Amino acid sequence: MLIVFSISLQAQTDKKAQDILKSVSVKYKSLKNITAKFKLNIKDQANKAIQNQNGTLVLKGPKYKLIMGTQEILSDGKVVWTYLKDANEVQINEPKSDPGAITPQNIFTIYEKGFKSKYIGEKTVGGKVLQIIELVPEDAKRNFIKIQLTINKSEKYIAQAIVYEKSGTNYTYSIDSFSSNTEVNDTIFTFNKSNYPNVDVIDLRN
Secondary structure (H helix, E strand, O other): OOEEEEEOOOOOOHHHHHHHHHHHHHHHHOOOOEEEEEEEEEEEOOOOEEEEEEEEEEEEOOEEEEEEOOEEEEEOOOOEEEEEOOOOEEEEEOOOOOOOOOOOOOOOOHHHOOEEEEEEEEEEEOOEEEEEEEEEEOOOOOOEEEEEEEEEOOOOEEEEEEEEEOOOEEEEEEEEEEEEOOOOOHHHHOOOHHHOOOOEEEEOOO
16 A cells, blocks of 8 residues: 655644644534444553454434444433443443543544644545644643544545553554444434343442
8 A cells, every 4th residue: 555654844833733623623513423433453552462443433413322342332412321241231320521531422523622733744545645633632631642633634534543641552543434424313322221131230320
């Protein structure tokens, strides 16, 4: 696969990065729903350990369904159900209120608040021009140092995101396929106990 990579040698202003990110936000906010299939690579630098997982995310406003490995997370925007297949157990929680946390709801728009952004450059992969932007959190208390976004220049969507944690673990999310504005029934965002025989329900809400 042909890869061409170019980085500007001049210091880039935040404006270029912000202009790109704004165009991505406009694209995502114009969509009624999103279905993305992705790969997650977890690299533990300290222990030289690597894990790979495949996942699917369906997102519709504040509602989402995330399937990854033997775990399934559903939310109708008011309640979060986490189903653990191996234990045949579902945990019920309220949505996280931490605005700095990375969640399925904000994974495509987390850059909008609380980050300093920097345009790094472009690379061409398989004929597609990809733009690289680095995000550094303004809050030093966050558990990650930076996020690197790779954005499809013509289609205005995030093709890859790498989260660099302070612990030395890197999380790489790579989008394999992306579709939008398809028919999505809201019932997929709520947990139906009848579909999970003998499931153990644990309600962790206050």
